[in-house]
Amino acid sequence: MIGDQLIIKPYHLPPARAIYSLVKSRLNANKQVINISGESGSGKSTLAMALRSVLEENGHQCFIFHMDDYFRLPPTSNHIQRLSDINYVGTQEVNLQLLQDHVDAFLKGVENLEKPLIHYRENEIRTELADLKGVDILITEGTYTSLLQNILTKVFLTRDYKMSYEDRLKRGRDPIEPFIEDVLQIEHLIIKKHMDLADILVDDEYNVKVNN
16 A cells, blocks of 8 residues: 555554454464454554564564455545445445455465555556565455455454544545545445454454454
8 A cells, every 4th residue: 555654653552462462372383364354544554563563573474465455446546436426335346356365375375476556646556566475474454354254363443434533634545525424434334244253343442352
């Protein structure tokens, strides 16, 4: 995701450490995948980076697949498509099958993989070579990634788009306008059903608990 600035802050590390504490007994010599999902602006990407940091502190080698790189259209084009047909909003915007194929390739031991790479400012979908040699933990993160299969643990951030309003203002990636809020409401109605798929929940105060 070229052009998207993410910074790990101190409050991101405690939930990452709590997640690691819950999954570490299940980590072994095999390649495994941890998924982080939730609404736009809930903190998925930053938590994924914090979790990678914690895992690497504990001897693991990690790589992150961001769902945003798997959108079928680049950002501006995707926004235009939404404007022309708001029913376009949803899982159909994303090539989840390709992301699943890349997850499965990692699990099978593929060491070099060509994946899409979104460039926000240029409104382009480029490609990059993911160097997976030595990687034992893959982290996937994104709005709809709870639908992926062959995942060791699924983490869901419960903050909704209303709770994340101020953070989205500061991030400044998407304009804050009525149409965008309509999009986020549609996403909210889709994603809230995915909470039941999660093994671990992270609430709006970054408290971590097992999803019973």
